Amino acid sequence: MTELAGEYIPSTSKWVRDQIEEYESSGGTRGNLLLDTGIPVIIVTMRGAKSGAVRKIALMRVEHEGSYALVASKGGAPDNPDWYHNLLANPTEVLVQDGPAPFRVTVREVDGAEYDEWWSRSAAVFPQYETYRAKTDRRIPVLVAEPA
Numbered sequence: 001m002t003e004l005a006g007e008y009i010p011s012t013s014k015w016v017r018d019q020i021e022e023y024e025s026s027g028g029t030r031g032n033l034l035l036d037t038g039i040p041v042i043i044v045t046m047r048g049a050k051s052g053a054v055r056k057i058a059l060m061r062v063e064h065e066g067s068y069a070l071v072a073s074k075g076g077a078p079d080n081p082d083w084y085h086n087l088l089a090n091p092t093e094v095l096v097q098d099g100p101a102p103f104r105v106t107v108r109e110v111d112g113a114e115y116d117e118w119w120s121r122s123a124a125v126f127p128q129y130e131t132y133r134a135k136t137d138r139r140i141p142v143l144v145a146e147p148a
Contacts, residue, residue: 076132
């Protein structure tokens with residue numbers, strides 16, 4: 001099954017809504033780069049922790065051997081993004097789209113040496129993560145999405 005049942009509530013951010021729509025409607029051939037950075041993105045579909053509704057976000061594409069890092073940076077803000085809580089609450093109700101079609105994944109938070117490896121991979125794709133980490137006192141969570 002390559003979709004989540006239920007009401008879809010689009011992002012409150014227009015550029016995120018537009019990017020997701022363009023990515024999905026083109027099978028990943030358009031809207032697949034983050035704004036003007038040239039960095040590829042993936043679409044992550046999840047169930048809202050409080051609402052139970054379907055939510056979608058675009059995140060940096062950090063892939064390794066078929067798994068993906070989901071970095072909850074929120075630009076270095078002092079709190080975690082809402083989607084982080086959604087994924088922890090419903091780790092098996094998640095899809096990743098990296099190309100033409102979404103596929104099911106299971107999400108888990110990583111720690112220790114595994115965290116360090118995924119952080120390094122992520123910062124290699126998007127060096128700005130290091131700036132975000134310097135801006136905040138919180139430890140920026142890294143989740144890994146693995147094919148289900």
